[in-house]
Amino acid sequence: MTSEAAFLEHVQSGGVVEAGDPMPDEYRALLVKFIAMHGNSELMGVLPERDWILRAPTLQRKLALTAKVQDEVGHAQLIYRVCEDLGAPREQLLDDLLEGRAKFHNVFHYPTRTWGDVGVIAWLIDAAAIVSQKALLKCSYAPYARIMKKICWEESFHILHGRDVILAMMNGTQEQRELVQEAVIRWWGPIMQFHGTRMPAESDLVLQYRIKTKDNESLRQEFLDGYVPQIRELGLEIPDPALRYDEGEGRWLYTEPDWDELRQVVSGHGPASADRLELRRRMRDANAWVRRAVLADAA
Amino acid sequence: MIWEVFRQEREGAAFAHAGSLEAADEAFARAYAHELYGRRNESRALWLVPRAEVRTVDEFVDEFERNYRRVDGYSLKSRLREARERAGTQPD
Numbered sequence: 001m002t003s004e005a006a007f008l009e010h011v012q013s014g015g016v017v018e019a020g021d022p023m024p025d026e027y028r029a030l031l032v033k034f035i036a037m038h039g040n041s042e043l044m045g046v047l048p049e050r051d052w053i054l055r056a057p058t059l060q061r062k063l064a065l066t067a068k069v070q071d072e073v074g075h076a077q078l079i080y081r082v083c084e085d086l087g088a089p090r091e092q093l094l095d096d097l098l099e100g101r102a103k104f105h106n107v108f109h110y111p112t113r114t115w116g117d118v119g120v121i122a123w124l125i126d127a128a129a130i131v132s133q134k135a136l137l138k139c140s141y142a143p144y145a146r147i148m149k150k151i152c153w154e155e156s157f158h159i160l161h162g163r164d165v166i167l168a169m170m171n172g173t174q175e176q177r178e179l180v181q182e183a184v185i186r187w188w189g190p191i192m193q194f195h196g197t198r199m200p201a202e203s204d205l206v207l208q209y210r211i212k213t214k215d216n217e218s219l220r221q222e223f224l225d226g227y228v229p230q231i232r233e234l235g236l237e238i239p240d241p242a243l244r245y246d247e248g249e250g251r252w253l254y255t256e257p258d259w260d261e262l263r264q265v266v267s268g269h270g271p272a273s274a275d276r277l278e279l280r281r282r283m284r285d286a287n288a289w290v291r292r293a294v295l296a297d298a299a
Numbered sequence: 300m301i302w303e304v305f306r307q308e309r310e311g312a313a314f315a316h317a318g319s320l321e322a323a324d325e326a327f328a329r330a331y332a333h334e335l336y337g338r339r340n341e342s343r344a345l346w347l348v349p350r351a352e353v354r355t356v357d358e359f360v361d362e363f364e365r366n367y368r369r370v371d372g373y374s375l376k377s378r379l380r381e382a383r384e385r386a387g388t389q390p391d
Contacts, residue, residue, distance in 0.1 A: 074335050081319055090321075147318055154339075298300075298323035 011140035011210045019085040019143055027209050031141055032088045034211055039079035040097045040104040046072045047276050048112040048121060057115060064161050068122065071154045078147045085143065098281050100268050105129075107190045109270025116179030119169060120187050122162025124227060128194045130155045131223045132212075140210040170234050177235075184231065185239045192240075192254065193262040195219040224252040302328045303353060304336050305346035314346050 004024050010017075017023055046069045053069070056062035080090045096102035107125050112118055133152050139145040169176040196216040201207050207215055214222075228245075231238055242255045265273070306317035317336050322328035325347075332345050366372030383389040 070334075070338075077320070077331075077335060078318055081321065084321070085319075150318070150336075153341075157339075294323045294327065298327075 008208070012208070015140065016142040016145070017140055026205070028086055030206055030209060031144070031211060032083055032086050034206055035079055035083050035086070035141075035144055036088065036093050036096070037103050037105075039076050039083060039093065040102055041108060042072045042076035042079060043097070044104040044108045044276055044280070047279060048108060048110070048272075049118060051112050052115065052118045055115070061165070065118070068158050068161060071158070075151050075154070078151070079144075082141075082144050082147060094284065098277060098284065100277065103266050106193055106262055106265045106270070107187070108276070109265045109268075109273045110187075110190060111272045113186070114179050114183060115165075116169065116176075116181075116183035117186065119162055119165035119180060120183040122158050123166050124162070124184075124187065124191055124231075125194070126155055126158045126162060127227055128191055128223050130159065131219050131226070132195065135212055135214040135219060138210075138213045144211075166234070170236075181236055184236050188239050189258060189261065190265075191223075192220070192257040193259070193265075195223070196262075197259055221251050224254075228252070300324070300328075301350040302332070303348045303350050304332050305348070306336055306342045307344045307346075308342065310343055312343075314344075317342075317345075319350065 003022075004026075007024055007027065011027075017027075049065055049069055053062060053065050056065055080093055083093055084090055093102070097104070107121075107128075112121065130152060133148055133155065136148045137145055137152065139148065166180060169180050198217045199215065201215050204215065206212050224243075224245075228238065228243070240255050242253060244253055245251070246253050264270070268274070268277070300323070301319055301321050303319050304317045305314040307314045320328065320331045320335060322331050328347050332347055336342055336345055380389065
């Protein structure tokens with residue numbers, strides 16, 4: 001057996017890998033790409049919410065939103081640290097992100113138009129993300145799996161915050177309920193695209209190496225199982241007439257998501273992609289003097 | 300500089316490895332550790348250890364089969380039965 005085949009057998013049978021262990025170059029490269037995209041998504045994912053910190057309806061909401069943003073930036077810190085130990089320096093990861101060579105999740109390429117969007121993001125987008133992240137708790141790369149425990153724990157606060165925002169609006173005025181309904185309509189397409197295309201497990205190397213432990217469609221089904229009933233019980237409509245649970249097939253049927261839109265958006269052509277990256281670039285440049293001062297001081 | 304962070308969840312609990320962080324100096328390391336690993340009261344105390352100071356021992360070869368140091372080095376069952384038979388106290 002070649003060492004590559006032995007490694008594959010090791011991870012497929014539940015074996016784990018630590019930072020200093022020998023690993024095939026292919027595995028290391030896949031890890032860095034996958035984990036960096038996760039880190040980028042945490043970092044870019046705060047921007048849609050950042051836009052609403054100054055416009056939050058109450059002080060309590062403003063504080064909760066600020067705390068959520070701090071959590072997500074903290075997640076980016078932890079995740080980039082894992083990449084660094086795999087040999088990818090943080091500065092390089094940020095260069096790749098800001099120069100458009102690296103990706104971040106589709107849902108963070110869209111604008112947040114109303115406070116209803118903020119609620120739907122914290123509730124449904126975070127729920128979709130938790131489904132993915134829980135499937136990483138058993139990742140073959142142990143340093144990543146370990147930080148995922150902390151990340152999932154903190155994400156559960158975000159869902160609570162999101163549900164609280166949504167319930168306040170649904171129990172409020174007709175206008176508030178409409179804001180939520182409109183947000184669900186706006187976000188449903190991107191949410192259905194979020195977990196990615198249906199890909200046969202055999203051809204998905206990330207799955208083969210047990211970097212993630214569930215395929216895209218299983219994750220989407222899990223999300224629908226958990227959240228379609230929660231959305232409907234509030235009297236909200238989901239903008240997909242074909243969406244229904246098929247008892248015979250034992251799964252959710254739905255209108256085919258717009259995969260062209262997904263490809264367009266994640267390659268940096270979403271409605272807010274350019275603005276978000278521009279803001280990050282500006283911030284990085286504007287704060288460069290702080291990093292220089294701190295590092296010079298420490299040297 | 301990279302620091303390894305250990306977290307104590309409750310009084311009396313063991314410190315367990317929580318993760319690592321990169322910081323320019325000790326003052327920043329303390330601040331980052333506090334923010335990354337302790338801002339929700341999930342930690343009672345943190346230990347910060349420069350990664351370069353960590354020493355690893357991971358060779359555990361038992362060349363002399365010293366099974367008397369392990370629980371699987373003792374099989375008392377059959378000998379207990381024999382002793383009970385000798386004493387006439389073997390339960391039915």
